[in-house]
Amino acid sequence: MSLSAAAILAESAARRPEHPAVLYGTESVPYRELWYSARKYAAVLRDHGIGPGDKVALLLPNIPEFPAAYFGVLALGAVVVPVNTLLKSGEIEHVLRDSGAKVLVCAGPLLGEGAKSAAAAAVPVLAVLPGADADIPRLDELAAHARPIDHYVPCEPTDIALILYTSGTTGQAKGAMLTQLNVVMNVDTTMLSPFDFQPDDLLLGCLPLHHSFGQMCAMNACFRAGASLVLMERFDAEDALEVMERHRCTVFMGVPTMYSALLDAAELDGRRPQLDRAFSGGSALPVKTLQEFQATFGCQIYEGYGLTETSPVATYNQKAWPCRPGTVGRPIWGVEVEIARADVEGGIELLPTGELGEVVVRGHNVMAGYLNRPEATAEVVVDGWFRSGDLGVKDADGYLTILDRKKDLVLHGGFNVYPREVEEVLTGHPAIAQVAVIGLPHEVYGEVVCAVVVPRPGATPGPALAREIITWSMERLAAFKCPRSVEFVDAFPLGPSGKILKRELTATYASGRPTPSTGPRAGSATSH
Template identity: 70%
Template sequence: MTLSVAAVLAESAARRPDHPAITLGREQVTYRDLWLRARRYASVLAAQGIRPGDRVALLLPNGLAFPPAYFAVLALGAVVVPVHALLRAPEIEYVLRDSAARVLVCAGPLLAEGRKGAEVAGVPLLTVDAPEEREAPRLDLLAERAEPVAGYAQCEPGDLAVVLYTSGTTGRPKGAMLTHLNITMNVGVGMLSPFDFRPEDVLLGCLPLFHTFGQICGMLTCFRAGAAMVLMERFDGPGALELMAAHGCTVFMGVPTMYLALLDAAARDPRRPPLDRAFSGGSALPVTVLQEFRETFGCEIYEGYGLTETSPSVCYNQRAWPCRPGTVGKPLWGVTVEIARAELEGRIELLPVGEVGEIVIRGHGVMAGYLGRPEATAEVLVDGWFRSGDLGVKDADGYLSVVDRKKDLVLRGGYNVYPREVEEVLVHHPAIAEVAVVGVPHARHGEEVCAVVRARPGAEPGAELGAEIVAWSRQRLAAYKYPRLVEFVDAFPLGPSGKVLKRELAARFGGGGGPETRRPDVRRPELR
């Protein structure tokens, strides 16, 4: 049996050659033209010595170069290594060395860091959309004169297709090895359910293509269906609403911060796109946002759960069964999800329905392992299960609720406090636009619950509002759960997928905060 992720584009180009694949600004690229560009890029890469199994790193933002470069690598049977577009030179060097990349394809605007990283790592550089330079040939210009490769190389299902680097919040980033089978199965299953992609759909491609959500759930699933993607170079709420209205977008995929930005934009812009469905992932979406989005856009948000290491989709709310806000739905076809005792190391002990524990997963999406890290692989691939590091609970109907990250758990006075549970209560406060709950060191209780808040327009951040939030939450949460500390920010630090970086918040406010810190007077926290 042979298999290739490159078939996702090649087959749609054969079936729907004249249908738009990508629209960016005023430029529109059909499936025929996109596959032709990819095959020409592949010809240039082959001339540079790229062979099956070689790793090719892509330092490319959302743009017209990413899809053809991505599929060019796959067409040669080589392995794509997407690089986060905001990395600095030492971080780029690390990814290049760790992945043993044979070449780096870098966009012109990212050359300042990309070139330095490539030089230190000793990796040849190809550019796109950049001034032509002797030491950095332009892949896109060379491709214009290249004879396209005939088709795509045949691969075995277990051959590597993509290496995606995790965020590295617990250390140096690790490369999750995804096979052709991992990705094609996740795309094929996800296209039918939960995403329900049809050829006439139009997706707003606003998620970063170098990240698993935007790349696999978005780009690949859209292309597999032969649908159209309206690409957005960088997300902002007003711009996204304008594009969706102008192009008649029917599908939106985003992370919670994007939904909040869209709702803010919709309060000032009366235009509404013909959205049929929206999908959220990356982190927990408050139920209040689900409700407000439905009222504003007349469209259901289906919240789901996935990880880089699972290619990525695991569970989703979907049209196949009733949507349950506050849960991430049921497992995808071919995927099994259970709850295991979190504190056990080296073995899996499954827990009964209704008990909180670590989410463990098995199925077609589970990665082959971490590149070059057998010990780290052995820690997470146990008894045929992938240990997610997330805490969750399943109900009697099989719906999964993600309680929190194991590492985000706040241990206050011996009691477990799950930040997401506290956040779900706090978002109902009329002055809170967005909130992240973290644990900060405390001499008596070990950790104290701290709410980091972005206030709604018109609310005045400060000690008075902080004290009000503490008093308000005390009436609605158990004594060990409600936040004694409230901090205010204008914006949250975000990771590549738009996820709030809670460890940065904990580090920032755990040491007393900076000059912008505003604490209510809670010097005498009570236990009752």
């Protein structure tokens, strides 16, 4: 049996050769041309010694060269190692060394960090786009004169297709190995439901392609359907409104911070793209944000759940069942999602419906393991189940509600406080645009709740507003759940997928010092 993720692009190029695969600025790249470019890139990489099983790192932003290089690597039966474009040279070097990459394909504008890290790891560099040193060969220029490979290399379903590095919330980033089967099954399944991609859909591709959400759910599922991906190199809410309206986008995918930014932009911008549907993931979407977006843009948001290690989608609200805001829907086809006791190590003890525990996942989407880390793999893949580290509840209809990461749980005087529950309540305050709830050390209670707030435009951050928020919360939450302190910031520190980095907030406010990355504002209050 053979199976290759390269078929995602190859088959659509055969079925819809002249249909636009990628729209980028004024460029329109049809499927035939994109697959032709991928095969020419593959020929150059083959000439540089790349073959089946070899790792090729990609340090590329959201540009048409990303899918060309990505599918060029897959066409050789080689392994794609996408690299977060925000990483610094030491972090990139870790990815190159840990993955065993044989080549780094780097965008010219990113060579400042990329070339330095590649030199330290003794990895050859191929550049794309201007900005490269004259001594660094240009993959795109070499490909222009290359004879494309004829066909993609057949692979076994268990062969590794991708190594996706986690964001490193617990030490150095780990490489999650996804097989050809992981990729093809997750893309095929989600293309049909929940995404329901049609050949004439146009999807705004503003999620970073180096991340699993943007790569698998946006790019790959879109290409599998033969639809069009409207690429944005980086997300900006005002630009996104303009691009979606100009290209008549029908689908939007984003993380909660993007939805909040689009709502803020819409207050000053009357443009309303004619979206048919939208999909949220990456972190919890406040119900208030969901409702406001649907009212403003007139389209349904479907919220889902997944992890890098689950290829990435595990559950989603889907058209086949009623959408339930506040939940992340039901398991996708072929995947089991259950709740297990969080305190049991080395085994899986499933809990009855309605009980709170750790979310565990089993099915075609579970990774092959962490590269070079058998012990770490054994900790999270137990009896075929992947332990997510997330706390959740599953109801009688199969809908999953995520409460929090186990590590984000606030332990206040013997009580468990789930930050998401508090955040859902606080987003109802008229002065709060976004909020992140964290736990801070306390001599008596162990931990106390702290609310870090991005205020709405027109609100005045300061001690008075902080006290008002605390008082307001005490009218709506049990005392042990209420924030004891409120801090104001201009923006949150975000990870590669747009997820709020709560560990940075905790480190900042636990030490009592503000961090420039979050843009602190004067004015906080503490309740005693």
